[in-house]
Amino acid sequence: MNKVLVKSGTVLTEIWLPIAVFAAWWIGSAGSTSLYFPPLPRIVAKLGEVLSTRFASDILPSLQNFGLGLGIAVLAGVAVGLALGTLPRVYNAVKPVLEFMRAIPGVAILPVALFIFGIGSDMKVAIIVFGAFWPVLLNTIDGILGVDGLVKEVARSYTIRPADYIFRILLPAASPQIIAGVRISVSLGIILIVASEYIASTEGIGYLQLQSARLFQMDVMWAALLLLGVLGYVANILFRFVEHSLLRWHRGVRGTAQGA
Numbered sequence: 001m002n003k004v005l006v007k008s009g010t011v012l013t014e015i016w017l018p019i020a021v022f023a024a025w026w027i028g029s030a031g032s033t034s035l036y037f038p039p040l041p042r043i044v045a046k047l048g049e050v051l052s053t054r055f056a057s058d059i060l061p062s063l064q065n066f067g068l069g070l071g072i073a074v075l076a077g078v079a080v081g082l083a084l085g086t087l088p089r090v091y092n093a094v095k096p097v098l099e100f101m102r103a104i105p106g107v108a109i110l111p112v113a114l115f116i117f118g119i120g121s122d123m124k125v126a127i128i129v130f131g132a133f134w135p136v137l138l139n140t141i142d143g144i145l146g147v148d149g150l151v152k153e154v155a156r157s158y159t160i161r162p163a164d165y166i167f168r169i170l171l172p173a174a175s176p177q178i179i180a181g182v183r184i185s186v187s188l189g190i191i192l193i194v195a196s197e198y199i200a201s202t203e204g205i206g207y208l209q210l211q212s213a214r215l216f217q218m219d220v221m222w223a224a225l226l227l228l229g230v231l232g233y234v235a236n237i238l239f240r241f242v243e244h245s246l247l248r249w250h251r252g253v254r255g256t257a258q259g260a
Helices: 002-028 040-053 055-085 088-102 106-117 121-145 149-157 162-197 205-214 218-246 248-259
Strands: none
Touching: 002 040, 040 055, 040 218, 055 088, 055 121, 055 162, 055 205, 088 121, 106 121, 106 162, 121 162, 149 162, 162 205, 162 218, 205 218, 218 248
C-alpha cells in the first residue's frame, strides 16, 4: 500500500506542472486572433488532423529514421567503447581524434552527409548515427575503465571465457554509465532528425513544420511543434521503463550495500 502511495505521489509530482501549463495556455489563448499565435484548442484540433492524415507520409518516416539511427549508434557505441575500454593503450592513442570528432556538432555534417548520401533517408540516419554515437561511446569507455580492478583480476585468475567476461562482468558493471549515454543520445537523436528534415527533405515532422511556416499555416506549425514535444516526452518515459528494467539488479546491489 505504501509503495502504491509513493508511486502515485511521484506521478502527481511529475505531471502537475505540465497540466497546469497546458491549462493556462488553453485558457489564455482561447480568444487569440493573432496569425502567429493561434489558440491552443485550434492547435490541438489540427494536431488530431495531422495524426490522421499525415502519419504515414511525415510522422512514420521520422520515427523510422530516428529508431534506425539510434539503434545503430547504440550498437556501434557499445561495441567500439568495449574494445577501447579493454585496450587502454589504444584508447589513449586515439583519444585526441575521438575528442576532435566529438566536438563537431551533428548538424555541422549536414552538407557532408548531403554530398555523400543525397537527400533520402540514408542522409538523415547517418546524421543521427554520427550525433548519437559519441555519448554512448564515451560513457561505455568510462564504464569499462571504471570496473573494479579486483573484479578483473579475479576473472583472469578463474580463466573465465571471454564471452562470459564481457557479457557477465564488464557490460553489466558498465551498464549504468552506458544507459546514461543512451539517454543523452535519445535527446540528440530527436534534435538531429528534425534538423535533417529542415534541409533538402520532402517528408518528416521537421519538413511538415518548415513548410507550414512558409505557407503561414501557423496552426499546423504549432501542431508539429507540439507533436515533437509529445514524442520526446513519450520517448523519455519509455526509456525510463527500459532503464528501470535493465538496472534493477544495480539498484538492488546498491541498496544491499547501503543497508550493510
